[in-house]
Amino acid sequence: MVRLPDSELSERRGYHHGNLREALLEAARRLIAERGPAGFTLSDAAKLAGVSPAAPYRHFKDREALLKEIAVAGFEALGRRLRAAAEAGGPDGFVAMGRAYLAFAREEPAYYAAMFNTGHPGGGGSADDPGFAALQQAVGRSIGSSDPRRVKVAATLVFALTHGLASLSAPGSIAVPGGLESPEELLDVGVNALLAGFARTP
The missing domain is CATH 1.10.10 (Arc Repressor Mutant, subunit A)
Known part of the structure; x- marks a missing residue:
């Protein structure tokens, strides 16, 4: 690892x-x-x-308390990266955010593992997750919708796709099947198809 x-x-x-x-x-x-x-x-x-x-x-007080602090710090670090990517990405901020998410999982394996494998909440689509809030804003702009529920559903699906690809390609995890595009290329194809479908559906 x-x-x-x-x-x-x-x-x-x-x-x-x-x-x-x-x-x-x-x-x-x-x-x-x-x-x-x-x-x-x-x-x-x-x-x-x-x-x-x-x-x-x-x-x-125990090992769990140590892991929780690392998980919380990881969500904060990821949130900063995602907000910066959204701001730099402009109208396509959600694409930049997806790539930033994949890079974080690859570059910060300890944070990523603590965040999603220790049972400590603090992000990943929760109501108080600043990274997910930024993703909702970017997705809302992309699909041209201000309906909170519709935007949240679309953002959750984008998050699920991004998280799945990041987990599959993380060190020590099941590899993305050989012969396919990189995780970044797969993410672009999947997210674009997903959001195009939302944009067409009332």
Whole structure:
């Protein structure tokens, strides 16, 4: 699986109380990228961060609390990327957002795994997900509709297609069948067909 850079983590092993939380979060992200969300313990994160097994409990009551914080940070990071893509993409913002989503899943495997494989909500179409809100706005413009329900249904389907392709092509996942286009090309074909259908249907 993809390894996260650990130079900064190594520098922080002689931690002070002010950066213990950050060192543990970085260690956990690296472990998730290497082993998956279920493949390590809180003690493993402590060992990688260069602290005692008891040290993590100063900030996290258990491993689940650590994973939840990583998942929340991942949704926030993804939301920032999607909003920036939507703004830069103009009328075709939803296309840029889809590509940004695929890039995030590929470049941030630890965040992506924590976000969608640990049972911690915080995005992925929830009402308070800023990335999904930006997607709804872009989709609404594309299909020429201001009906909230219609736009939300269309945006949810776009999200489902994007998330499915990202998951299939993520490191360690079932690969997209050989001989087909790249995930980005498949996404463009699927989303365009989906939204064209919505635009034609009253």
